[in-house]
Amino acid sequence: xxxxxxxxxxxxxxxxxxxxxxxxxxxxxxxxxxxxxxxAKAATxxxxxxxxxxxxxxxxxxxxxxxxxxxxxxYSKTRELAAQNPLAxxxxxxxxxxxxxxxxxxx
Numbered sequence: 165x166x167x168x169x170x171x172x173x174x175x176x177x178x179x180x181x182x183x184x185x186x187x188x189x190x191x192x193x194x195x196x197x198x199x200x201x202x203x204a205k206a207a208t209x210x211x212x213x214x215x216x217x218x219x220x221x222x223x224x225x226x227x228x229x230x231x232x233x234x235x236x237x238x239y240s241k242t243r244e245l246a247a248q249n250p251l252a253x254x255x256x257x258x259x260x261x262x263x264x265x266x267x268x269x270x271x
Contacts, residue, residue: 246253
């Protein structure tokens with residue numbers, strides 16, 4: 165029992181002396197600096213990505229609103245044109261129906 169306790173103490177003292185050596189301290193310090201530098205760069209990159217994503221979201225929302233307004237304008241113009249020219253509207257609808265029917269029958 166005494167020999168196992170002394171062996172454990174010797175292993176712990178070797179481990180502790182290894183942690184206190186100048187080489188280990190320098191390596192540990194260099195690793196900490198490297199991790200800190202990578203973390204700083206990652207934080208900068210994350211901030212940049214978040215700003216870009218927010219800007220893109222605003223741009224997309226703006227473009228979506230513009231397209232929605234254009235579609236509403238086109239829809240109202242089409243309804244107005246159809247109301248002013250009902251015979252031409254019926255002719256166009258008939259011709260479109262014939263074209264779709266002809267294309268579907270070819271398959």
